[in-house]
Amino acid sequence: MPQPSFSTPLIGRNPELARLAGVLERARAGDARAVLVAGDAGVGKTRVLGEAAGLAAAAGTTVLTGHCVDLGDVGLPYLPFTEIVGTLAADERFADVLAAHPVVGRLLGGGTDAVQDRLRLFEGVAGLLTDLAERAPVLLVVEDLHWADQSSRDLLRFLLSRGTLQRAAGGAPGRRLAVLASYRADDLHRRHPLRPLLAELVRLPAVERLEVRPLADVEVTELVRAVQDRPLPDSTVRRIVERAEGNAFYAEELVAATDGGGDGVPSALADVLLIRFEQLSDTAQQVLRTAAVAGRRVEHDLLRGAVGLPEDELEAALREAVGRQLLLPGDGDTYAFRHALAREAVYADLLPGERARLHGTFARLLAGRGRSRETAAERAHHSRESHDLAAALAASLEAAEHAHQLGAPAEELRHLETALDLWASVEPSARPSGEGTDRVTLTLRASAAAAHAGAAHRAVALTRSALAGVQDSDHELAARVRYTLAGNLLGVDSLTAAFSYSSEALALIPADPPSRTWVWAAATHVLAARQVGENKTALRVARQALAVAERLQVPDARADLLISLAILESGGRTTPEGRARLREARDAARGAGNAPVELRALFNLAIGCFESGELEESVSWLREGLERARRAGLSSSPYPLEMRYLHLLVLYTLGRWDECAACAAEDAPVLPAAGAFAAGPALYVALARGDADVVERTRPLAEGPFDWMGRLVASIVLTDEAALRGDPEAAVARMRTGVADLTDDAGALPDATVRLAALALAAVADRAAALRAGGDAEELRHWTDTATELVELARTTAHRGADGSSQGPEGRAWLARAEAEWTRAVSGPDAGPWAAAVEAFASGDGYERARCRLRLAEALLVADDREGAAAEAAEARRTAVRLGAAPLLERVDALIRRGRLAEQRAPGSSPLTAREQDVLRLLAAGRSNRQIGEELFIAGKTASVHVSNILAKLGATSRTEAVAIAYREGLIGREEAVG
Structure with a gap:
């Protein structure tokens, strides 16, 4: 594939090029890498990437390049990847590889089936790159990420963070792939959508950032003299260097502007660019003006049609523009501006009427090409800029449908919102006609796209807009808008408002005669009523609506109501009867083809098992649910997001922490921003393992737009983190803020209050214990x-049910811990409450049980039950080691040393592993860690870890003391101890 060539030498970029060459070399060896290349506009990113691509191509690497393009606020889904796939499709050598991944080919408009599941498309692109890399090393270049559409950003996130750059398992050769992606650093304003993606990607081990910095003055001087054949006066060179400020493109343009004999240097880059542009012939200027309206890149035949010149005049003008290096010829008979700034300057210089006329010309030409679906987004842009609002409206709706078929909900939403903005400006007779094209229905469609894109608050705003436009005389549509708004409000935890709107929806549609609209309004009202504690109302309406759904034969509504009844009726989803009803609902929804209702059934089956302590069965239901969501293209919808959270929570509770962390990392690339809470249990793991950045990772959940689950996760992590670092003021403040945030509109405290109170109580009890040992009595x-x-708050929450019953096993365990921490705070360590807490966590959270065992060991030690204390400490230590919970392990080992609990072992038993026994013998012989490693054929660092474990298990503070204890306990003989 042709690579760019440059007429000027590469100056001042040897360090950057050397670094990229190293990345390419590692990639050729199977160490897949990615580099995010940052720099200001014109600083030289494209040149550095071009040189790197040339090096790669010369070494036999397949180079694939895709460009992002600026079309204002109109996005072209997956544009750089579509360009890359198009390049592959034009080369017969890759026909078989493309054929093996047909889902990727649909980016080019082939086939009639829609790509509704983004994950399948993402996996297809990843598979394509993997297969290409098996033939030859691959370099993937994506330029101008600052203009990337959201779908392209999501796909890049997937490729870099989920498998494509990971090493192959079992020592097999890795993928021979390198990815270089550039972006303008100076374009990234505070709210630019690329910023959070970059922050996420640079944390990945296989991704690094390279900043292309401005050139030094001496380097700019060298560049200026290299690009100009004739000598320039020193004063001119100095002025160019001063004005260029290290920007290579500025410098080159300033030098080029001197060719026309101008007396001075323009004060702004746009002036420089236009001076150079105006040195062209009138015909070449006309061609460039027309090309600038098309965008950064334009096809030859499209340009020919728009400019209206004979072929020979057009070719002469293009040759002149290419000679002046304002345009560059590209693949597929296309031309591109050498730099986006050049295109922007030419475009900005067009007269308003001239600009509108050319946009209209491109819109007509694109419409006449017969590829309506693929060109819809461009036609919408050109029609709007040419003030043909009717055509822009029609094209925006086509573009929205195309984005929907491609599985790009963010772009679908953008196009629908554009259509809604245009709606009032288009005469009713000129608007598209047909079912579902009225303003209210389009707004509801946009609301659905927002929900699928994970923009729950935007979905609410759009549905409110639909409500403002609906006529209550159309009772059915008015009811539909209201129950849709109620459902969206439930998604953002605005429970009282949701109940109000669902009540209005039900009042607008009579129950008799029965109708499908009334059934769905009733089903939504049941959900809202249950969320605000109106369980009697919810149960009554659910039973009534179920009978109507069965009479009207609406199977998916019937399934939805069966789920609600399984939750509401006696025993709920934890009983065999409740689960049988949920399975019936799942089957009914599946038969009706209603995936969202089926997912609701699967979620409730999973959480019912979790609440019953049947964790492995819960995992089984969750896997089924997540797979069903993947197949249906609904992975970003509410229930799958909650299933992802619950899946990680079950793994966390089971002590499968490595799997929990791995699943969270795997899920991250496909999670919408509103689904960030789903990775919450991985944050619990990170905190328990002592990761230093856990607070920074949690902060967006605490400070971003309100999301109930996000605030829950943040409250748990930040309260526990404050307690672990011994800051009771911060722990209590975090706990109170969390409870206030999570309290519903009716004032009902969240169930999590018990857990938050127990976590804060740990820090309070620590402070009280220290003060009791010697401190201020008033404090x-x-x-x-x-x-x-705090304990009263926990008690009230745990026993607040109308029938006086307490929470389930998890809530009761946290209450037991809260009671034990309270006792420790007010009167000191007491083994009884801590033994109860250990027992309460017996069938659940192993980590929390280990933390309670540590407290129980402390209490037993105070009570002089050293044997019992040693046994509890040993159990806590085993759990801490298994989970990799380093902070807990340190605290347990400190207690073992302080209380000399290692001496409480049964006679003749050894706490050491066989390897530790070998290390102990060499330790007794006076060997250093390095010498131990050499004799046992292990690393010195590994030997050091074994020595630390031996000291902890024996309760020793030094190597000499460890040897003495080991001899006294019969773990080594006299000869070894003396030696």
Whole structure:
């Protein structure tokens, strides 16, 4: 594939090129890497990438390049990847590889089936690159990421963070792939959508960032003299260097502007660009003006049709523009501006009427090409800029449908919102006609696209807009808008408002005669009523609506109501009867083809098992649910997001922490911003393992737009983190803020209050214990009063049910821990409450049980039950080691050393592993860690870890003391101890 050539030498970029060459070399060896190349506009990113691509091509690497393009606020889904696939499709050598991944070919408009599942498309692109890399090393270049559409950003995130750059398992050769992606750093304003993606990607081990910095003055001087054949006066060179400010493109343009004999240097880059542009012939200027309206890149035949010149005049003008290096010829008979700034300057210089006329010309030419679906987004842009609003409206709706078929909900939403903006400006007679093209229905479509894109708050705003436009005389549509709004409000935890709107929807449609609209309005009302505690109303309406759904034969509504009844009726989803009803609902929804209702059934089956302590069965239901969501293209919808969270939570609870963290990393690329909470349990793992950046990773959940689950995760992590670092003021403040945020509109405290109170109580009890040992009595009273306040809050929440029943097993366990921490705060360590807490966590969270065991060991030690304390500490230590919970392990080992609990082992038993026994013998012989490693054929660092474990298990503070204890306990003989 042709690579760009440059007429000037590469100056001042040897370090950057050397670094990229190293990345390419590693990639050729199977170490897949990615580099994000940042720099200001014109600083030389494209030149550096071009040189790197040339090096790669010369070494036999397949180079694939895709460009992002600026079309204002009109996005072209997957544009750079469509360009790359198009390049492959034009080369017969890759026909078989493309044929093996047909879903990728649909980016080019082939086939009639829609790509409704983004994950399939993403996996297809990843598979294509993997297969290409098996033939020859591959370099994937994506230029101008700052203009990338959201779908392209999501696909790049997937490729870099989920498998494509990972090493192959089992020591097999890795993928021979390198990815270089450039973006303008100076274009990234505070709210630019690329910023969070970059922050996420640079944390990946296989991704690095390279900043192309401005050139030094001496380098700009060298560049200026290299690009100009004739000598320039020193004063001119100095002025160019001064004005260029290290920007290579500025410098080249300033030098080129001197060719026309101008007396001075323009004060702005646009002036420089236009001076150079105006040195062209009138015909060449006309061609460039027309090309600038098309965008950064334009096809030859499209340009010919728009400019209206004979072929020979057009070719002469293009040759002149290419000679002046304003245009560059590209693949597929296309031309591109050498730099986006050049195109922007020419475009900005067009007269308003001239600009509108050319946009209209391109819109007509694109419409006449017969590829309506693929050109819809461009036609919408050109029609709008040419003030042909009717055509822009029609093309925007086509573009929205195309984005929907491609599985690009963010772009679908953008096009629908553009259509809605245009709606009032287009005469009713000129608007598209047909079912579903009225303003209210289009707004509801946009609301659905927002929900699928993970923009729950935007979905609410759009549905409110539909409500403002609906006529209540159309009772059915008015009811539909209201129950849709109620459902969206439930998604953003605005429960009271949701109940209000669902009540209005139900009141607008009579129950008799029965109708499908009434059934769905009733089903939504049941959901809202249950969320605000109106369980009697929810149960009554659900039973009534179920009978109507069965009479009207609406199977998916019937399934939805069966789910609600399984939750509401006695025993709920934890009983065999409740689960049988949920399975019936799942089957009914599946038969009706209603995937969202089927997913709701599967979620409730999974959470019912979790609440019953049947964790492995919960995992089974969750896997089925997530797979069903993937196949249906609904992975970003609410229930699958909650299933992802629950899946990680079950893995966390089971102690499968490595799997939990791995699943979270795998899910991250396909999660919408509103689904960030789904990775919450991985944050619990990170905190328990002592990761330093856990607070920074949690902060967006605490400070971003309100999301109930996000605030829950943030409250748990930040309260526990404050407690672990011994800051009771911060722990209590975090706990109170979390409870306030999570309290519903009716004032009902969240169930998580019990857990948050217990976590804050840990820090309070630590402070009280320290003060009791010697401190201010008044301050001690303050903290014991605080402890009593917190435990009362936990008790009230745990026993608040109307029938006086407490929470399930998890809630009861947290209450037991809260009671034990309160006792420790007000009167000191007491083994009884801690033994109860250990027992309460027996069938659940192993990590929390280990934390309670540590407290129980402390209490037993105070009670002089050293044997019992040693046993509990040993169990806690085993759990901490298995989970990799380093902070807990340190605290347990400190207690073992402080209390000399290692001496409480049964006679003749050894706490050491066979390898540790080998290390102990060499330790007794006086060997250093390095010498131990050499004799046992292990790394010195590994030997050091074994020595630390031996000291901890024996309760020793030094190597000499460890040897003495080992001899005393019979773990080594006299000869070894003496030696």
